[in-house]
Amino acid sequence: MLVKVDLHNHSCLSPCGSDDLTPALLAVEAMEQGIGILALSDHNSARNLPAFKQACELCSVMAMFGVEVTTVEEVHVLTLFEKLEDAMQFGTFIEFLLPPIKNDPRLFGNQLVVNLEGEIVETVDKLLISTSGISFSDVVEEALSRDALVIPAHIDRSANSVLTNLGFLPDLPYSALEAIRIPVRAETYNKTILTASDAHRLEEVGCRSCYLELEEISFEALKAGLSRGLVTYKA
Ligand SMILES: [Zn+2]
Numbered sequence: 001m002l003v004k005v006d007l008h009n010h011s012c013l014s015p016c017g018s019d020d021l022t023p024a025l026l027a028v029e030a031m032e033q034g035i036g037i038l039a040l041s042d043h044n045s046a047r048n049l050p051a052f053k054q055a056c057e058l059c060s061v062m063a064m065f066g067v068e069v070t071t072v073e074e075v076h077v078l079t080l081f082e083k084l085e086d087a088m089q090f091g092t093f094i095e096f097l098l099p100p101i102k103n104d105p106r107l108f109g110n111q112l113v114v115n116l117e118g119e120i121v122e123t124v125d126k127l128l129i130s131t132s133g134i135s136f137s138d139v140v141e142e143a144l145s146r147d148a149l150v151i152p153a154h155i156d157r158s159a160n161s162v163l164t165n166l167g168f169l170p171d172l173p174y175s176a177l178e179a180i181r182i183p184v185r186a187e188t189y190n191k192t193i194l195t196a197s198d199a200h201r202l203e204e205v206g207c208r209s210c211y212l213e214l215e216e217i218s219f220e221a222l223k224a225g226l227s228r229g230l231v232t233y234k235a
Protein backbone atom coordinates (compact mmCIF):
# COMPACT_ATOMS: atom_id res chain seq x y z
CA MET A 1 0.00 0.00 0.00
CA LEU A 2 1.07 3.54 -0.71
CA VAL A 3 1.30 5.49 2.57
CA LYS A 4 1.72 9.24 2.87
CA VAL A 5 4.45 9.94 5.41
CA ASP A 6 5.89 13.09 6.96
CA LEU A 7 8.80 12.40 9.28
CA HIS A 8 9.99 15.92 10.18
CA ASN A 9 7.82 18.50 11.97
CA HIS A 10 8.07 20.91 14.88
CA SER A 11 5.71 22.21 17.53
CA CYS A 12 5.48 25.21 19.86
CA LEU A 13 8.29 23.64 21.92
CA SER A 14 10.86 24.59 19.27
CA PRO A 15 11.71 28.28 19.76
CA CYS A 16 11.47 28.79 15.99
CA GLY A 17 8.12 26.97 15.90
CA SER A 18 4.89 28.97 16.01
CA ASP A 19 3.18 29.13 19.41
CA ASP A 20 -0.03 28.07 17.63
CA LEU A 21 1.42 24.81 16.33
CA THR A 22 0.46 22.50 19.19
CA PRO A 23 1.04 18.75 18.89
CA ALA A 24 -2.74 18.23 18.65
CA LEU A 25 -3.15 20.70 15.78
CA LEU A 26 -0.23 19.06 13.97
CA ALA A 27 -1.94 15.66 14.26
CA VAL A 28 -5.36 16.98 13.17
CA GLU A 29 -3.89 18.78 10.15
CA ALA A 30 -1.95 15.64 9.17
CA MET A 31 -5.10 13.52 9.47
CA GLU A 32 -7.00 15.93 7.24
CA GLN A 33 -4.24 15.66 4.66
CA GLY A 34 -4.31 11.86 4.70
CA ILE A 35 -0.88 11.47 6.29
CA GLY A 36 -0.62 7.93 7.67
CA ILE A 37 2.71 8.17 9.51
CA LEU A 38 3.67 11.44 11.18
CA ALA A 39 6.68 12.50 13.25
CA LEU A 40 7.06 15.32 15.73
CA SER A 41 10.76 16.17 15.97
CA ASP A 42 11.42 19.28 18.04
CA HIS A 43 14.94 20.63 18.43
CA ASN A 44 16.89 18.71 21.10
CA SER A 45 13.85 17.94 23.26
CA ALA A 46 11.07 15.37 23.49
CA ARG A 47 8.81 17.21 25.92
CA ASN A 48 5.81 17.66 23.63
CA LEU A 49 5.73 14.01 22.58
CA PRO A 50 3.27 12.80 25.28
CA ALA A 51 0.57 15.19 23.99
CA PHE A 52 1.51 14.21 20.42
CA LYS A 53 0.97 10.52 21.23
CA GLN A 54 -2.51 11.20 22.64
CA ALA A 55 -3.45 13.35 19.65
CA CYS A 56 -2.22 10.84 17.07
CA GLU A 57 -4.19 8.07 18.79
CA LEU A 58 -7.36 10.17 18.59
CA CYS A 59 -6.66 10.98 14.91
CA SER A 60 -5.72 7.38 13.95
CA VAL A 61 -2.36 8.57 12.62
CA MET A 62 0.73 6.47 13.39
CA ALA A 63 3.10 8.56 15.51
CA MET A 64 6.87 8.50 15.26
CA PHE A 65 8.43 10.04 18.35
CA GLY A 66 11.30 12.22 17.25
CA VAL A 67 14.06 14.54 18.38
CA GLU A 68 15.97 16.68 15.86
CA VAL A 69 19.45 16.68 17.38
CA THR A 70 21.99 19.46 16.78
CA THR A 71 25.48 17.92 16.70
CA VAL A 72 28.69 19.67 17.71
CA GLU A 73 29.25 20.40 13.99
CA GLU A 74 25.81 22.12 14.02
CA VAL A 75 24.38 19.42 11.75
CA HIS A 76 20.72 18.51 12.27
CA VAL A 77 19.90 14.79 12.57
CA LEU A 78 16.42 13.30 12.92
CA THR A 79 16.18 10.48 15.46
CA LEU A 80 12.78 8.78 15.37
CA PHE A 81 11.55 6.26 17.93
CA GLU A 82 8.74 3.72 17.85
CA LYS A 83 8.09 4.02 21.58
CA LEU A 84 7.35 7.23 23.47
CA GLU A 85 9.41 6.15 26.52
CA ASP A 86 12.53 5.56 24.42
CA ALA A 87 12.17 8.98 22.81
CA MET A 88 11.62 10.64 26.20
CA GLN A 89 14.79 9.03 27.59
CA PHE A 90 16.82 10.06 24.55
CA GLY A 91 15.36 13.58 24.69
CA THR A 92 16.33 13.93 28.35
CA PHE A 93 19.85 12.75 27.50
CA ILE A 94 20.21 15.27 24.65
CA GLU A 95 18.70 18.15 26.65
CA PHE A 96 21.11 17.43 29.51
CA LEU A 97 24.04 17.80 27.08
CA LEU A 98 22.95 21.27 25.93
CA PRO A 99 24.98 24.16 27.36
CA PRO A 100 23.35 26.10 30.24
CA ILE A 101 22.31 29.03 28.04
CA LYS A 102 18.95 30.56 28.88
CA ASN A 103 16.42 31.13 26.11
CA ASP A 104 15.59 34.75 25.33
CA PRO A 105 12.02 34.48 23.99
CA ARG A 106 12.26 37.97 22.43
CA LEU A 107 15.18 36.78 20.27
CA PHE A 108 14.38 33.13 19.64
CA GLY A 109 10.71 32.62 20.50
CA ASN A 110 8.86 30.69 23.19
CA GLN A 111 9.57 27.08 24.16
CA LEU A 112 6.18 25.79 25.26
CA VAL A 113 5.31 22.37 26.63
CA VAL A 114 1.58 21.85 26.19
CA ASN A 115 -1.02 19.19 26.90
CA LEU A 116 -3.51 17.61 24.50
CA GLU A 117 -5.79 20.63 24.81
CA GLY A 118 -2.95 23.01 23.97
CA GLU A 119 -2.76 24.44 27.48
CA ILE A 120 0.74 25.49 28.57
CA VAL A 121 2.11 23.02 31.11
CA GLU A 122 5.66 24.35 31.27
CA THR A 123 8.01 26.86 29.64
CA VAL A 124 11.51 25.49 29.00
CA ASP A 125 14.26 27.89 30.16
CA LYS A 126 17.29 26.27 28.53
CA LEU A 127 17.79 27.34 24.92
CA LEU A 128 16.90 24.29 22.83
CA ILE A 129 18.60 25.33 19.60
CA SER A 130 22.16 25.18 20.97
CA THR A 131 24.47 22.34 20.02
CA SER A 132 24.19 19.18 22.10
CA GLY A 133 27.98 18.85 22.05
CA ILE A 134 28.08 15.35 20.60
CA SER A 135 29.55 14.62 17.22
CA PHE A 136 27.57 13.67 14.13
CA SER A 137 28.89 10.11 14.07
CA ASP A 138 28.27 9.68 17.82
CA VAL A 139 24.62 10.82 17.45
CA VAL A 140 24.12 8.34 14.62
CA GLU A 141 25.70 5.51 16.62
CA GLU A 142 23.94 6.35 19.90
CA ALA A 143 20.47 6.66 18.36
CA LEU A 144 20.85 3.49 16.28
CA SER A 145 21.92 1.61 19.42
CA ARG A 146 18.62 2.73 20.96
CA ASP A 147 16.69 1.29 17.97
CA ALA A 148 15.78 4.69 16.53
CA LEU A 149 15.51 5.46 12.85
CA VAL A 150 18.35 7.87 12.08
CA ILE A 151 17.90 10.32 9.21
CA PRO A 152 20.29 13.23 8.57
CA ALA A 153 17.94 16.22 8.09
CA HIS A 154 17.66 18.48 5.01
CA ILE A 155 21.06 17.32 3.75
CA ASP A 156 20.95 19.72 0.77
CA ARG A 157 20.22 22.85 2.83
CA SER A 158 22.81 25.63 3.03
CA ALA A 159 22.84 25.63 6.84
CA ASN A 160 22.76 22.95 9.55
CA SER A 161 23.17 20.13 7.07
CA VAL A 162 25.69 17.34 6.80
CA LEU A 163 26.68 18.22 3.21
CA THR A 164 27.24 21.91 4.04
CA ASN A 165 28.73 21.61 7.50
CA LEU A 166 30.89 18.52 7.00
CA GLY A 167 31.34 18.93 3.25
CA PHE A 168 30.36 15.32 2.51
CA LEU A 169 28.11 12.54 3.74
CA PRO A 170 30.06 10.03 5.86
CA ASP A 171 29.25 6.42 4.93
CA LEU A 172 27.29 5.39 8.04
CA PRO A 173 24.28 3.04 8.47
CA TYR A 174 21.55 5.70 8.27
CA SER A 175 17.93 4.55 8.03
CA ALA A 176 17.36 7.09 5.24
CA LEU A 177 18.22 10.66 4.28
CA GLU A 178 16.02 13.75 4.11
CA ALA A 179 16.42 16.32 1.35
CA ILE A 180 14.54 19.42 0.31
CA ARG A 181 15.05 18.93 -3.43
CA ILE A 182 15.32 15.74 -5.45
CA PRO A 183 17.73 14.66 -6.92
CA VAL A 184 20.57 15.37 -4.52
CA ARG A 185 23.86 16.11 -6.27
CA ALA A 186 26.21 14.31 -3.88
CA GLU A 187 27.32 10.79 -3.02
CA THR A 188 24.40 9.32 -1.05
CA TYR A 189 25.37 5.61 -1.16
CA ASN A 190 22.02 4.57 -2.67
CA LYS A 191 20.25 5.44 0.58
CA THR A 192 16.54 6.15 0.43
CA ILE A 193 15.95 9.88 0.24
CA LEU A 194 12.75 11.27 1.76
CA THR A 195 11.23 14.69 1.61
CA ALA A 196 9.50 16.01 4.74
CA SER A 197 7.77 19.24 5.66
CA ASP A 198 9.99 20.47 8.54
CA ALA A 199 6.86 22.46 9.43
CA HIS A 200 7.35 25.28 11.93
CA ARG A 201 3.88 26.77 11.26
CA LEU A 202 0.49 25.11 10.79
CA GLU A 203 0.27 26.13 7.12
CA GLU A 204 3.55 24.31 6.40
CA VAL A 205 2.28 20.91 7.59
CA GLY A 206 2.25 18.50 4.65
CA CYS A 207 4.08 20.85 2.26
CA ARG A 208 6.79 18.25 1.55
CA SER A 209 5.20 14.93 2.55
CA CYS A 210 6.11 11.93 0.42
CA TYR A 211 4.67 8.47 -0.25
CA LEU A 212 6.23 5.13 0.66
CA GLU A 213 5.24 1.67 -0.55
CA LEU A 214 4.66 -0.28 2.69
CA GLU A 215 3.24 -3.70 3.61
CA GLU A 216 1.17 -2.08 6.35
CA ILE A 217 1.26 0.91 8.67
CA SER A 218 3.71 -0.16 11.39
CA PHE A 219 7.21 0.64 12.59
CA GLU A 220 8.65 -2.59 11.15
CA ALA A 221 6.97 -1.96 7.80
CA LEU A 222 8.29 1.62 7.77
CA LYS A 223 11.81 0.39 8.51
CA ALA A 224 11.55 -2.19 5.73
CA GLY A 225 10.06 0.39 3.37
CA LEU A 226 12.91 2.80 4.03
CA SER A 227 15.46 0.13 3.23
CA ARG A 228 13.65 -0.78 -0.01
CA GLY A 229 13.50 2.87 -1.00
CA LEU A 230 10.26 3.03 -3.00
CA VAL A 231 9.53 6.72 -2.53
CA THR A 232 7.09 8.80 -4.54
CA TYR A 233 7.52 12.54 -4.19
CA LYS A 234 4.73 15.06 -4.21
CA ALA A 235 4.23 16.77 -7.54
ZN1 LIG B 1 16.70 21.30 10.97
Ligand SMILES: [Zn+2]
Pocket residue numbers: 008009010068153198
Ligand atom coordinates in the same frame (compact mmCIF):
# COMPACT_ATOMS: atom_id res chain seq x y z
ZN1 LIG C 1 13.48 20.78 11.72
